[in-house]
Amino acid sequence: MTTIREWQVGQSLPDVTLAPVSRLDLIKYAGASGDYNPIHTIDEEAKKAGLPGIIAHGMWTMGNLAKLFTPYYEEGFVQDYFVRFQSMVFLNDVITLKATVKEKDDKAIRFAVAAVNQHGKEVVKGEAVFLLYE
Amino acid sequence: MYQNDIGKRSAKVKNVVERGAVKKFAEAVGDPNPIYWDEETGKRSRYGRNIAPPTFPRVFDYGVIEGLTLPSKGLIHGEQRFHYERPLFVGEELYCYAEVKDYYEKQSSMGLLGFLVIANNGEDADGNLIFTSTSTIIINEAVRKAMSV
Numbered sequence: 637m638t639t640i641r642e643w644q645v646g647q648s649l650p651d652v653t654l655a656p657v658s659r660l661d662l663i664k665y666a667g668a669s670g671d672y673n674p675i676h677t678i679d680e681e682a683k684k685a686g687l688p689g690i691i692a693h694g695m696w697t698m699g700n701l702a703k704l705f706t707p708y709y710e711e712g713f714v715q716d717y718f719v720r721f722q723s724m725v726f727l728n729d730v731i732t733l734k735a736t737v738k739e740k741d742d743k744a745i746r747f748a749v750a751a752v753n754q755h756g757k758e759v760v761k762g763e764a765v766f767l768l769y770e
Numbered sequence: 771m772y773q774n775d776i777g778k779r780s781a782k783v784k785n786v787v788e789r790g791a792v793k794k795f796a797e798a799v800g801d802p803n804p805i806y807w808d809e810e811t812g813k814r815s816r817y818g819r820n821i822a823p824p825t826f827p828r829v830f831d832y833g834v835i836e837g838l839t840l841p842s843k844g845l846i847h848g849e850q851r852f853h854y855e856r857p858l859f860v861g862e863e864l865y866c867y868a869e870v871k872d873y874y875e876k877q878s879s880m881g882l883l884g885f886l887v888i889a890n891n892g893e894d895a896d897g898n899l900i901f902t903s904t905s906t907i908i909i910n911e912a913v914r915k916a917m918s919v
Binding site (some may be wrong): 654661664665667668669670671685694695696698699700702703705706707709710713714715716717718719720721769 | 791794795797798799800801803805815816817821823824825828829843844846847848849850851852853854856857
């Protein structure tokens, strides 16, 4: 398997495109996280809140984005992970997860990370520092 | 409106990184890597056990910050940050608490917005900080007005 250390500044980890966002995805995340805010699962509640329909939990998208780093857990771990929730994710949106190396030294790799929807809009954007073991 | 709450903390609450909860969470974020749930994979890994995904601290109980009242609706999660000293281990006990780190207001096209920064921390039994999960919550003008009535 490729090691994360081999990635150079400007290179990207393989993109991951998720299946279209389903209500069941959000119900599962609500149950697993304990975040039962109904704007994420119940249409009427989302409409009452002035939304066109239910929206994904920001943390669902952030949680998905982190999996780009999971295959490399033997080499290090995600020490810092920051995102800004820039835009809402709706049902049936198709989200692509991206990570590009911004900086690198012997101890850590800093990535620019983003989740992008089917219109090319960055819905979540931030950075992650992957700390390398000696 | 929350300036006076800066520095307030909850009492620590003991949480366990529960095996079943980790597996369910990993599945819910589409990351069913065996390092999170398969005992053999955990044993063979450099950690010698299973670990939890980076955004797992969402599930912990951080207690209640006395005197801090948040609106039940209309909050927007603006930003989120995690910092780790090491990954979380399945089965370990963590002592978690929340702290109001900051509050500020900014004028925007949507009116005056409030930004509330809350840090959720987790320590081991010896009081060593293991992770901090910092959320910036945006409170819009309509919600703030409704609250002060």
